[in-house]
Amino acid sequence: MLDERQRLAQEIHDTLAQGFTGIITQLEAAALAKEQPAEWQRHLDSATALARENLTAARRSVRALHPEPLDGATLPDALADVTARWSERTGVPATCTTTGDPRRLHPEIEATILRITQEALSNVDKHAAAGRVGLTLSYMDGEVTLDVRDDGAGFEPATGDGGFGLPGMRRRVRRLAGTLHVESEPGAGTAISVALPAVPLLPEAPA
Numbered sequence: 165m166l167d168e169r170q171r172l173a174q175e176i177h178d179t180l181a182q183g184f185t186g187i188i189t190q191l192e193a194a195a196l197a198k199e200q201p202a203e204w205q206r207h208l209d210s211a212t213a214l215a216r217e218n219l220t221a222a223r224r225s226v227r228a229l230h231p232e233p234l235d236g237a238t239l240p241d242a243l244a245d246v247t248a249r250w251s252e253r254t255g256v257p258a259t260c261t262t263t264g265d266p267r268r269l270h271p272e273i274e275a276t277i278l279r280i281t282q283e284a285l286s287n288v289d290k291h292a293a294a295g296r297v298g299l300t301l302s303y304m305d306g307e308v309t310l311d312v313r314d315d316g317a318g319f320e321p322a323t324g325d326g327g328f329g330l331p332g333m334r335r336r337v338r339r340l341a342g343t344l345h346v347e348s349e350p351g352a353g354t355a356i357s358v359a360l361p362a363v364p365l366l367p368e369a370p371a
Contacts, residue, residue, distance in 0.1 A: 180218065180222055182218075182286045183214055183215070183217065183218025183221065183222075184218070185290065186211075186214045186218075186253065186289070187214045187215055187218070189289065189290075190207045190208070190211035190214060190253070191207070191208075191211050193207040194207035194208050194211065210253050213253075214253070217249075234278060238266065238268070239266070239269065239274045239277060239301070240260075240262040242274075242278055243262075243277070243278065243281055243301055244260045244262075246278070246281060246282060247259070247260040247281070247297075247299055248260075250289070251297075256289070256296065257295075257296045257297070258285075258297040258298070258299070259296075259298050259299065260299045260300075260301070261298070261299070261300045261301070262301045263300065263301070263302045263303070264303030265303050267303065267362075267364065268365040269308060269362060269363060269364060269365055270363040270364065270366075271365070272363075273308065273340060273360050273361070273363055276336045276337065276339075276340055276360065277301070277308065277358070279336060280312075280336065280337075280344075280356075280358055281299065281310065281312065283329050283332065283333055284329075284333075284356050286329070287329050288312075288314045288316060288354075291316070292314050292317050292318075292353070292354065293316050293317050294315050294353070295315050295316070296314070297312065297313070298314075299312050303362065304362065305362070306361065306362055307342075307359050307360060307361055307362050308359075308361075308362045309357065309359045309360075310357070310358045311355065311356070311358075312356045313353065313356075314353050314354055315353040316354065317350065317351065317353075318349050318350050318353050319348050319349075319350060319354065320348070320350060321346045321348050330346065333356075333358070337358055337360065340361065341360075341361060342358060342359055343358070343359045344356070344357070344358050344359075345357045
């Protein structure tokens with residue numbers, strides 16, 4: 165029950181909390197740009213789009229607790245889409261690269277990688293003041309890895325990030341017998357590396 169409660173709390177954080185943070189950021193930016201009509205409108209449009217995305221994601225999570233971007237999409241495509249929309253919204257250049265032999269994995273594995281990507285990008289937006297971000301999804305024989313690197317402000321990993329982000333990521337990864345490593349130092353950017361077992365998606369048994 166405790167494990168499920170933590171998972172539900174993370175799902176709520178990954179949908180509602182992240183979405184509201186993005187909306188607030190865009191509205192605050194709009195307030196600062198009130199003397200620049202075009203910039204003001206851009207931030208207002210971004211806030212509106214985020215609100216709609218967040219409402220859709222929240223409804224989807226309540227129904228099935230499954231990340232909406234993965235509906236009808238492969239994991240590499242979903243990550244590329246999330247990264248592109250984040251880059252467009254924040255104005256920070258971001259790339260998403262896939263290596264190895266992509267294949268369908270167990271839904272829990274794919275959902276965890278997607279959620280960690282969203283959380284990592286959210287942290288970059290909130291804390292890093294980065295000039296660029298790079299994501300790499302790698303398929304190997306026995307594991308799948310995700311690397312998220314930015315050239316931003318960095319922090320001291322020994323003291324944590326002071327929020328829900330990294331502890332939530334670590335709990336997600338531990339539930340699936342994976343590992344998470346963080347490399348960072350003030351002024352030198354941050355690298356988050358996640359490795360999870362590449363558990364395949366099993367075909368459904370015939371009825």
